[in-house]
Amino acid sequence: MDVKTVAATYRDYQKKIRAYGHASGVLTYDKVTGAPKGAEAGVSETLEVLNEASYRLETSKELLDAVDFLYAHRDGLDRIMRREIEEYMRGVEYIKSIPEDEYMAFMTLTNEASDVWHRAKNENDYESFKPYLQKIFDTQRKFALYYKHDRDPYDTLLDFYERGLTKKRLDDFFGALKSSIVPLIAKISKARPIEDGFMHGHFPVDAQRRFSDYLMQVMCIDRERCSIDETEHPFTENFGKNDVRITTHYYDNDFTNSMYSVVHEGGHALYELGSGDEYEHTNIAGGASMAMHETISRFYENIIGRSRPFCKLILPKVRELFPQFEAVSDEEFYRACNVSRPSLIRMEADELTYALHIIVRYEIERDMIDGAYTADEIPRVWREKYKEYLGVDVPDDKHGVLQDSHWSGGSVGYFPTYALGSAYGAQILHKMKDDIDVDEAVRSGSTKAINDWLGEHIFRHSAMYDPDELLHMCTGESFDPKYYIDYLTSKYSKLYELS
Amino acid sequence: MDVKTVAATYRDYQKKIRAYGHASGVLTYDKVTGAPKGAEAGVSETLEVLNEASYRLETSKELLDAVDFLYAHRDGLDRIMRREIEEYMRGVEYIKSIPEDEYMAFMTLTNEASDVWHRAKNENDYESFKPYLQKIFDTQRKFALYYKHDRDPYDTLLDFYERGLTKKRLDDFFGALKSSIVPLIAKISKARPIEDGFMHGHFPVDAQRRFSDYLMQVMCIDRERCSIDETEHPFTENFGKNDVRITTHYYDNDFTNSMYSVVHEGGHALYELGSGDEYEHTNIAGGASMAMHETISRFYENIIGRSRPFCKLILPKVRELFPQFEAVSDEEFYRACNVSRPSLIRMEADELTYALHIIVRYEIERDMIDGAYTADEIPRVWREKYKEYLGVDVPDDKHGVLQDSHWSGGSVGYFPTYALGSAYGAQILHKMKDDIDVDEAVRSGSTKAINDWLGEHIFRHSAMYDPDELLHMCTGESFDPKYYIDYLTSKYSKLYELS
Secondary structure, three states, X not given: OOHHHHHHHHHHHHHHHHHHHHHHHHHHHHHHOOOOHHHHHHHHHHHHHHHHHHHHHHOOHHHHHHHHHHHHOHHHOOHHHHHHHHHHHHHHHHHHHOOHHHHHHHHXXXXXXXXXXXXXXXXXXXXXXXXXXXXXXXXXHHHHHHHOOOOOHHHHHHHHHOOOOOHHHHHHHHHHHHHHHHHHHHHHHHOOOOOOHHHOOOOOHHHHHHHHHHHXXXXXXXXXXXXXXXXXXXXEEEOOOOOEEEEEOOEOOXXXXXXXXXXXXXXXHHXXXXXXXXXXXXXXXXXXXXXXXXXXXXXXXXHHOOOHHHHHHHHHHHHHHOHHHOOOOHHHHXXXXXXXXXXXXXXXXXXXXXXXXXXXXXXXXXXXXXXXOOHHHHHHHHHHHHHHHHOOOOOOHHHOOOOOOOHHHOOOOOHHHHHHHHHHHHHHHHHHHHHOOHHHHHHOOOOHHHHHHHHHHOHHHOOOOOHHHHHHHHHOOOOOOHHHHHHHHHHHHHHOOOO | OOHHHHHHHHHHHHHHXXXXXXXXXXXXXXXXXXXXXXXXXXXXXXXXXXXXXXXHHHOOHHHHHHHHHHHHOHHXXXXXXXXXXXXXXXXXXXXXXXXXXXXXXXHHHHHHHHHHHHHHHHHOOHHHHHHHHHHHHHHHHHHHHHHOXXXXXXHHHHHHHOOOOOHHHHHHHHHHHHHHHHHHHHHHHXXXXXXXXXXXXXXXXXXXXHHHHHHHHHOOOOOXXXXXXXXXXXXXXXXXXXXXXXXXXXXXXXXXXXXHHHHHHHHHXXXXXXXXXXXXXXXXXXXXXXXXXXXXXXXXXXXXXXXXXXXXXXXXXXXXXXHHHOOOOHHHHHHHOOOOOOOOOHHHOOOOOHXXXXXXXHHHHHHHHHOOOOHHHHHHHHHHHHHHHXXXXXXXXXXXXXXXXXXXXXXXXXXXXXHHHHHHHHHHHHHHHHHOOHHHHHHOOOOHHHHHHHHHHXXXXXXXXXXXXXXXXXXXXXOOOHHHHHHHHHHHHHHOOOO
């Protein structure tokens, strides 16, 4: 056996596994975009067959032997292949650590849980979802311990989504954030509210579709390589760097909802579109981590998209499409795009209060994995924390613990990456300003200069580096939450004219 | 081995093969509908992997042994399984009769030929396509003889697409048709033309999209089980009876193009949507044959969709969406929807002249398989026949032999099913009128009564019966072209006020 032959075997398997992933991905994407409702059952049956075939490839002895061999000879591999094998090895070790029947049972559990959660959310029926939620937390704790029996299981879960992330680091970050943001929000609640009545009205969906096209143009998103569709909830999907899809949802009484979805998902898209060519068709392609992806999407959505120059840039198009904005000034529009108001729903939260929604979820999943309480108590804990951090009363579970799909799909340890992303973004902005005049770049009519800077420092590196390594390469220092806290404090103190 | 165990093995293979077909189908559908252009290369790579995996399943010894066993024990199978195995056995026997390397070579040939044809059509370059065309005819003749060495090879090819169809039957049908239609068309060319200037103008695509929704509603097409998308050429695809897709193409200077596409593809969709539940997940699901499918789509498009009551029914909606129709009367609209004008392009042909386009193709492929001449002579023969039957001069091959994709994809013997479909439809109409008042049904506001009748007599039987058997069950007699000839003669003599 020589490295070259074994590498070819590995590549051949990867090509097939990628093909199954591609097929499953398109089936799922099609199901939530163009397909008629009746497609659902057939898609599930087909995914079952494809997943089984893919699982058989992923766990085949030939592939695993190849990975073992390459890993043992990693010093002789080129840098991309070496990174690829090292990354792959973690996944293999995780899968190997879990008994096959338990792994399959968990797949079935999360499939069922997703359906149950959908119904439970619609019917505000936490009780029906509760046993699934408990089982998901229990299983994830068990799996984490199978994989790393001597590590805190929640640290293991966090590490899946963000390499090197720990409870300790998050407790520090979120502690600092809470101590400055909670009082800031309390002050804002007593300040003079920003006038945003003109943001409500009737906004025809056809005009909003044209507005999305305009926004993608402003963001310099290549439409030959990125499409936009409509779904219940916006998301970004990609099947390689030349086939990226973003989705949005149009509400005819609020055009900014879709507007900021497009800018947010457009950020994800730019990251994928800018992934290094040399990593295409490897597991290095795409973003460095979930948090780094969220960094980019939130960078475009909030730091750029809610900046004064961006609001000024797009207002003429807003006026053209929605004539009721004729009399709205640049400053009025900017301020209205930045209203902060504590709310119940994470997906509708503004830039300032968003992180507190995440902190609530973080503390609950951390403590659930610790076994501090059971799923019975989550709704109560949820209500208490929302009251304490955001000052709002949660009327029911539909507007509380049932609002997000993540846990039903088995994702535990994922939520913190959302808040981390915002914080990374502020640190990156600080560095970007050393190199380019960010406001001036936007005033020139597009985000091109910003795309280029991020392309050079972030996008092109794909997942070649761990996220903390990449952040350090990009900003010259380790993660420091102060940039984020300073950014929020400064921006919102000015907006609300706090003394 | 007992039948039950072997049947389970067969079903398990079929489930997997169906899943691969489903995945490939959705990838291809997505590629021509929502996907960005950049998706193409990735889709080809994935299809290659899926096709290979599927081919390995289809040709696995375990499956073929199971089919052999079940076929040998077919008397002990239930009616659906028996039909399924008998149908499956034909495909197996065909594949088995061809040496694997020749079969693979033909796949490669048609893949290449499709690309060459695309280019040749765009560049009006028959010479580059000619060697491929010759090879395709030669190979299909050879394969037909491998499969049935003692039968006329063109009869074998016809039988693939329409069980029991022969040259003899088509010569009789097309002979009768030519002798009545060719003189009718000649008479019409001297009659007073129908005024249809008002059919041209500007028709906004958004309004046409709303019109498509309206037409699908008139046809009672369940939108929960059938979607509509936009593609270069309209088609119908389905992934089971609960996931049917139709597509159309909007031209902003002609709304009837998309209108009749939607009604035509809507007919295909109704057939799939109405397939018997008991056949779902078997190879019996769907239509009885290509010709029977075309029967239904053309029935809705022409017999219903171009009828006086249908035109009258939809005109108010046409006026609402396209105000320029305010002053157009029911009779004017009806007549304009039925203009007959000999043309060069099959896809644009009207109800009356359509069959002649098919006859040209039929006579050429029949004679090519006979070896009566070579691909060198096709353009000349094409021009001569168009002149003789339709009275038109073919200016170049782009508007002649290069216009259709069928031969480049290897489909020889397929074209006749198009004409057969129209003729079956007229015979079915004759019988339907015994049971229901077809015009009155349409006047009531939808095609529901027609859908129900066809559902009862055709749709629900799926492919459980051979098409000629089904036609006999439905109409009480064998195929008789007189109904079609009478229908065309009567309708067009009145329209053009021929004496």
